Amino acid sequence: xxxxxxxxxxxxxxxxxxxxxxxxxxxxxxxxxxxxxxxxxxxxxxxxxxxxxxxxxxxxxxxxxxxxxxxxxxxxxxxxxxxxxxxxxxxxxxxxxxxxxxxxxxxxxxxxxxxxxxxxxxxxxxxxxxxxxxxxxxxxxxxxxxxxxxxxxxxxxxxxxxxxxxxxxxxxxxxxxxxxxxxxxxxxxxxx
Ligand SMILES: Cc1cc2nc3c(=O)[nH]c(=O)nc-3n(C[C@H](O)[C@H](O)[C@H](O)COP(=O)(O)O)c2cc1C
Numbered sequence: 001x002x003x004x005x006x007x008x009x010x011x012x013x014x015x016x017x018x019x020x021x022x023x024x025x026x027x028x029x030x031x032x033x034x035x036x037x038x039x040x041x042x043x044x045x046x047x048x049x050x051x052x053x054x055x056x057x058x059x060x061x062x063x064x065x066x067x068x069x070x071x072x073x074x075x076x077x078x079x080x081x082x083x084x085x086x087x088x089x090x091x092x093x094x095x096x097x098x099x100x101x102x103x104x105x106x107x108x109x110x111x112x113x114x115x116x117x118x119x120x121x122x123x124x125x126x127x128x129x130x131x132x133x134x135x136x137x138x139x140x141x142x143x144x145x146x147x148x149x150x151x152x153x154x155x156x157x158x159x160x161x162x163x164x165x166x167x168x169x170x171x172x173x174x175x176x177x178x179x180x181x182x183x184x185x186x187x188x189x190x191x192x
Pocket of ligand 1: 009010011012013063064065066100118119120121122123153165175
């Protein structure tokens with residue numbers, strides 16, 4: 001069920017060094033292509049990166065797990081593919097919400113296929129533009145890293161407003177989430 005998948009999916013930042021089939025990567029982009037788009041303008045373009053050299057170069061432009069700067073994939077845990085989400089400025093000046101929705105579509109189809117993913121906004125866009133030959137008419141909005149998971153993060157409760165993810169003694173990655181009742185009101189806004 002969709003609910004189970006959405007709630008079980010966690011961001012994965014460590015990956016098995018196992019190739020991702022090209023059909024699976026195309027399927028992820030196809031799902032993004034068919035996702036909701038403001039005014040149906042469809043301003044997004046996608047670059048699928050799976051070439052060994054470009055994977056390394058793309059990795060060097062990304063920042064992982066801001067709250068745990070040492071927590072990033074080692075050489076044996078690198079992403080095996082990236083889907084770079086671009087805005088075609090000739091179609092629309094701003095991405096609106098389309099890019100986030102597209103990134104989630106990629107992540108969920110990837111999850112269906114047994115893949116882990118990490119949506120990355122912390123990207124050295126100037127360097128990535130050069131590496132991937134992206135013309136100035138396109139903006140790099142988000143990067144989605146992909147690969148078969150080599151970690152199993154868990155959700156946790158937010159305590160004392162602390163939303164920072166953390167590692168326990170066994171190296172398990174905990175992701176604090178706010179409670180349903182803390183983020184929902186019915187009919188009118190009501191302060192807790
Ligand atoms: C728009 C967006 C940008 C993100 N950028 C980064 C990033 O640059 N680096 C990173 O390691 N994680 C990034 N993340 C992943 C978040 O840290 C992660 O979704 C959050 O900690 C919640 O964990 P969960 O996805 O497992 O529920 C990003 C997520 C979103 C939605």
